[in-house]
Amino acid sequence: MNPLLDYHRLQTRRQFFGDSGLRVGGIALASMMGHELASAAPAKGLIHPPMPGLPHFAPKAKRLIYLHMNGAPSQLDLWDHKPQLKAFFDKDLPESVRNGQRITTMTSGQSRLAVAPSMFQFQQHGKSGTWVSELMPYTAKIVDELALIKTVNTTAINHDPACTFVMTGSEVPGKASIGSWLAYGLGSLSNDLPAFVVFTPSFPAASQAQALFTRMWSSGYLPTKYTGVALRGQGDPVLYVKNPPGVNASDRRTMLDALNQLNHIQHERIGDPEIQTRIAQYEMAFRMQSSVPELTDLAGESKATLDMYGADVHRSGSFTHSAIMARRLIERGTRVVQILHRGWDQHNSLPKLLRGQIQDTDQACAALVMDLKERGLLEDTLVVWGGEFGRTVYSQGTLTKDNYGRDHHPRNFCMWMAGGGVKGGTVYGETDDFSYNIVKDPVHINDLNATILHLMGIDHSRFSFKFQGLDQRLTGVEDHHVVKGVLA
Numbered sequence: 001m002n003p004l005l006d007y008h009r010l011q012t013r014r015q016f017f018g019d020s021g022l023r024v025g026g027i028a029l030a031s032m033m034g035h036e037l038a039s040a041a042p043a044k045g046l047i048h049p050p051m052p053g054l055p056h057f058a059p060k061a062k063r064l065i066y067l068h069m070n071g072a073p074s075q076l077d078l079w080d081h082k083p084q085l086k087a088f089f090d091k092d093l094p095e096s097v098r099n100g101q102r103i104t105t106m107t108s109g110q111s112r113l114a115v116a117p118s119m120f121q122f123q124q125h126g127k128s129g130t131w132v133s134e135l136m137p138y139t140a141k142i143v144d145e146l147a148l149i150k151t152v153n154t155t156a157i158n159h160d161p162a163c164t165f166v167m168t169g170s171e172v173p174g175k176a177s178i179g180s181w182l183a184y185g186l187g188s189l190s191n192d193l194p195a196f197v198v199f200t201p202s203f204p205a206a207s208q209a210q211a212l213f214t215r216m217w218s219s220g221y222l223p224t225k226y227t228g229v230a231l232r233g234q235g236d237p238v239l240y241v242k243n244p245p246g247v248n249a250s251d252r253r254t255m256l257d258a259l260n261q262l263n264h265i266q267h268e269r270i271g272d273p274e275i276q277t278r279i280a281q282y283e284m285a286f287r288m289q290s291s292v293p294e295l296t297d298l299a300g301e302s303k304a305t306l307d308m309y310g311a312d313v314h315r316s317g318s319f320t321h322s323a324i325m326a327r328r329l330i331e332r333g334t335r336v337v338q339i340l341h342r343g344w345d346q347h348n349s350l351p352k353l354l355r356g357q358i359q360d361t362d363q364a365c366a367a368l369v370m371d372l373k374e375r376g377l378l379e380d381t382l383v384v385w386g387g388e389f390g391r392t393v394y395s396q397g398t399l400t401k402d403n404y405g406r407d408h409h410p411r412n413f414c415m416w417m418a419g420g421g422v423k424g425g426t427v428y429g430e431t432d433d434f435s436y437n438i439v440k441d442p443v444h445i446n447d448l449n450a451t452i453l454h455l456m457g458i459d460h461s462r463f464s465f466k467f468q469g470l471d472q473r474l475t476g477v478e479d480h481h482v483v484k485g486v487l488a
Contacts, residue, residue, distance in 0.1 A: 050186050061381060062420070065336075072409075073357070089115065106407055154445045180226040188334075263275050421488055461475075
């Protein structure tokens with residue numbers, strides 16, 4: 001049997017002519033672009049260099065740390081200060097505010113939509129005078145490093161499509177995540193660690209948590225080597241990264257060399273790009289056998305640094321531990337780190353549950369920004385914090401002075417950015433008196449994605465991947481814009 005002949009025999013007529021056309025076109029393109037391709041040589045020494053022609057312009061940020069608060073933090077109780085709402089306590093939301101907009105089935109059957117002002121106190125902080133909830137004393141100290149966007153909006157009203165939208169630029173599953181796009185376009189800064197690493201830390205036991213799906217860090221239609229590598233919080237950070245008993249490093253090297261030769265032979269026969277991915281991933285796994293233990297060893301961190309992060313810094317799998325790992329990863333050349341913290345879906349008992357979420361994350365988020373700044377890394381590292389949508393001004397379920405819940409609200413929510421190229425101490429956009437509609441400077445989620453790409457040196461309109469006959473983009477086919485008001 002000849003596998004190559006079998007492969008071609010099983011091809012459909014459409015596949016044959018499609019592949020032939022691509023090959024002939026590729027030959028013609030190569031002959032016309034020979035000089036350009038020769039001048040776009042990969043960065044020396046990097047196993048995964050940037051794509052030719054990228055970045056499009058000098059980047060402000062070289063790395064991204066994305067802090068995703070999965071479940072949708074309440075903007076009304078954390079960032080969007082609305083003191084006038086106290087006069088509307090337990091009154092019906094005016095129809096002129098809702099204006100017939102759709103709401104979820106979780107509250108559409110309620111007889112009333114009673115306004116629930118935040119029970120938490122707000123104060124202005126920093127030179128910028130940014131209003132911050134009493135729940136976030138640590139983040140309040142770094143507001144002059146943050147660009148707070150109060151008018152992020154999305155079309156998704158339920159968690160899974162909304163999270164998929166935030167991370168991939170589309171509600172439709174199967175698209176590439178933002179971390180995968182950046183790993184694909186900009187490559188890796190390290191030969192010993194993945195370009196894109198993901199943490200899914202623990203969260204308070206009483207939280208109302210949504211499921212996480214791997215599509216949030218998947219490469220989608222991009223080559224699978226750009227999928228995020230999830231580091232585990234319990235046991236070995238990477239399964240099977242250690243050699244089994246009786247196998248030493250030289251034995252593993254010999255085995256991989258033989259396996260790579262077999263994979264190269266198979267690739268020459270069939271041309272499947274996934275074979276190249278397997279070769280690259282085997283090699284990365286081999287190098288991670290030495291890089292990961294060094295990465296996770298906090299012995300070299302100063303007491304002052306560890307104290308800044310808080311008591312949970314040594315608890316593997318905690319949000320705090322993930323935060324310091326994020327800093328250590330980007331120090332060692334990882335391009336993108338994503339931390340997905342669950343439990344922010346407070347449909348009831350919001351005051352109690354929100355406190356728990358903030359206690360789990362506030363100190364570590366602030367420490368991460370301060371730690372990056374102290375080490376000179378914040379200047380070219382972009383940090384993003386936010387959820388997938390906001391929460392309603394009206395209460396879900398019973399409303400009292402000290403207890404309420406909030407439903408999903410996609411029309412406006414708050415996110416912040418800090419670091420590379422961001423104008424610290426900025427508050428961008430305004431909402432109405434009920435934090436229900438945007439009255440100034442809306443920011444669609446793909447405007448935010450376009451801004452992230454821009455700060456990383458990428459023009460989102462020129463950054464695409466051909467799939468299913470379309471030039472796929474992170475920001476989709478609609479017209480989206482960089483949010484210039486948050487740029488330094």
